[in-house]
Amino acid sequence: MDDEADSVPADASAEAIPISFAEFLERTPPSTFKAVSDVRKLVPRSNSTTYGEIRTPDLQLHCPSNVCNGLRFFRYEEGESAPRRRVSPMEEEYHPDSCRLIWKLTSGLVG
DSSP states (O other), X not given: OHHHHHTSOTTHHHHTSOBOHHHHHHHOOTTOOOOBSOSEXXXXXXXXXXXXXEOOOOEEEEEOSTTTOEEEEEEEOXXXXXXXXXXXXXXXXXXXXXXXXXXXXXXXXXX
8 A cells, every 4th residue: 555655756746736827827838738827817797706717927038039049928918808708728929128029829618
């Protein structure tokens, strides 16, 4: 029985600790599942109810353009509001403040 406990990866418990949505988008490689703490924010409706809208945090990412060529803040490109369904495909477009020449598209499945 002790052999089973020893076979659990050391970082398995670390994966269960939620990270921020910005940290997930900035540092998590594609096709990786992680617990994220603040994906949605509650937005009031006119009928006194709320719905969960996907957050659009500012991201600090590398911009490869000749103007920037370094770590820059990317901001969400305003557009259609984020999906409201319980399990939602998510796609958001970000541009750096300094050059606006490069864009990064984030996508995922939010549940």
